[in-house]
Amino acid sequence: MSNRDLIIFITLSFMWSLSFIFYRIGVPEFGSLAFASLRVVLAGLTMLVFVILKKKNRVGIRENWKVLTLVGLFSAAVPFILFAFSARSVNAGVLAVLNASVPMISGFIASVFFKDRLSKKQILGLVIGVIGVMILMSENLFGGQGAGSGSGLLPMGYALLACVGYALGANITRNYLENVSPVAITAGSLIIASVIMLPVAVYEFPYGKSISLTAWISVICIGVFSTAIALIFMNQLIKSIGPVRATSITLVIPIFAIILGYLLLGEALDTPAIIGSIVILFGTYLSLNLSFKKMLKS
Template identity: 30%
Template sequence: MDLSSIVRLLVLAAIWGASFLFMRLAVPELGPAWLMFGRVLLAAVFLALVAVAFKRSLPIRGYAVHFMLLSFFNTALPFLLFAYAAQTLTASLLAVLNATAPLWGALIGWLFFRQTMSLKITAGLLLGICGVAILVGFNTAVDSSALPAIAAAAGAACCYGIATWYTRLAKPVPSFVNAHGSMWGATLWLLPLLWFMPLPVAQPAAHSLYAVLALGVVCTGVAYLLYFRLVQDLGATPTLTVTFLIPVFGVLWGHLFLAEVIGWHTLAGAAIVISGTMLVTGFSLESLRAAKAPVKEKI
C-alpha cells in the first residue's frame, strides 16, 4: 500500500466517521426524514454531475427494481434509522454500532443462506455482542429511554448486512452505477415521508444546513469516489480496513467537537467490536498481502 492510498484510506475513514457528527448537529432542527432526504438528494446530484463529467451513463431500463431494492436496504432505511438514533445517542456510540455491519452479515448468512458458522466467525460474533454490551451497559448517559435509539442503530447496521448479501446475489453492476442509482432510489423512498414529517423548526440554523451539505456532498458523494478509487487500486480486502478506522474517527470527532466523554468503556467496547469484526471478515495482514489487485475500472 503506497502513501497516496494510505492517505485516501485515512481521509475516507475520517469523512465517514464525521458523518455521525454532522447527523448529531443537524437532526435536532431538521428531523431524521428531512435530514436524510437532503443528504441523498445532494449526493445524487453530485454523482450525476460526476457522471456527466466522466461521460458515465445511468442505465434505468432493466435496473430500476434493482436500484430501488438496493437503495432501500443500503441507503434509505439505514440512513433514516441512524438519523433517528442520532437524536439520542452520541456520535461515538453510533460510529461503533455502525462497525457491527459485518457481524450482522455473517449472522444473516448463517440463518438464511446456509453459510458455515466456523469457530472464528462464532467467536467474532460473541466478541461483537460483548463489545456492544460494554459500550451500552457502562455508559452512564444511556438509560432505558435510549433503547429504541440503540435498536434503530443496530437495525441500520443490520440493513447493511442485508444489502451486502443482496449485492452478492444480484446481477453484477459497476460500483459507480450502483452508487449513483442508489442515491436516486433513496431520494424516491424518502420523498413521501416529508409529507408526514414536517420540519421541527420553521427556519433551520446555518450550521444545520451546512451539516446537510457536508453529509450529502462530502460524506456521501466524495466518499463514494474515494472508496471506488481504493477498491480500484488496492482491491476489496485491503479497502475493508476503513471499517475498522471509522469508529476511531467517530470517537475522535465526537470528543473534539461535541465534548463527548471518552471513557474506558468507549475504548474497550470499540476495540472488542473491531476485533470481532476482523474475525468475522477474516481480515488480517496475511489477507492484505494475499489480496490481488482487481481489474481497473474508470470512474
C-alpha cells in the first residue's frame, strides 16, 4: 500500500464519517427514505457533470453499462434503502457494528468466488478491527440505551444484506471493471442508481413540510461530497489495493464519527471510545498489511 493510497484511505474515512453528522441533521426533517434517495439522486447529478465534460467517461459507461448497473444496485441503491429501513428500529451503535462486517464479507466473497486469498495477518487484523468496533460501541450495544430499538432481527437482517451489497459491489468493481477509470465507474453506477431511486425520492419527499436551510445543506453535502466524490476515491482504492483492504475503511469510520460528534455535536468521548479506537487502528494496520519501515523509506 503506497503512501498515496494511505492518504486517500484516511481522507475517505473522514468524508464518510461526515455522513453520520449529515444524517443526524437531515433525516429528522426529510425522513430516512427521502434523505437516502435524495442523497443518491444528488450524487448522480454531480457525476453527470463528469460524464458531460469528458468523452472517455461516456465511452467507459456505454461499454460497461450492464456491469455498472450491478455496481449501482449493490453499492448504492439497494444498501441505502436497506439501511434506511433498518435505521428506523435499530440504534446507531448496532448499525455501526453491522457495517463493520463489510471487510469480512468482502474477504469471504473474494476468497470463495474470485480466488483472492487473504494472509493470516490480514484475517487477524479484520477480526481485531471488528472487536475494536464492538468496544467502541459497547455502551450503545450493551448499556441498555435503545435496547428495544436494536432487538429486531429483521431490521438487523436488512443492514447485513446492505453490507453484503457493499462487499459484492466492491468485488465486482475489482474483477470486472479493471480497465475502467474510477470516475467512469462512479459516474455510471451512481447515475443508474439515481434513476432507480428517483421515484422513491419523489414519493417519499415531505411535501408541505418546512425544511430548514441546514437540512438542505446536509443532504447536498452528503450527496456531493460523502457519496459522489467519496466513491471516486473508493473505486480508486478498490482498483489499487483490492476490495477487502479497501472495505476495511468501515472499521475506521466510527472513530472519525465519534471525534466529529464530540467536536461538532457535543457528544461524549468516553473510555470505551478511546480503547476501541486504539484496537481498531491496530486491526486496520494489520488488515491493510502496512509496514512503518516501508512507509518511512518511501
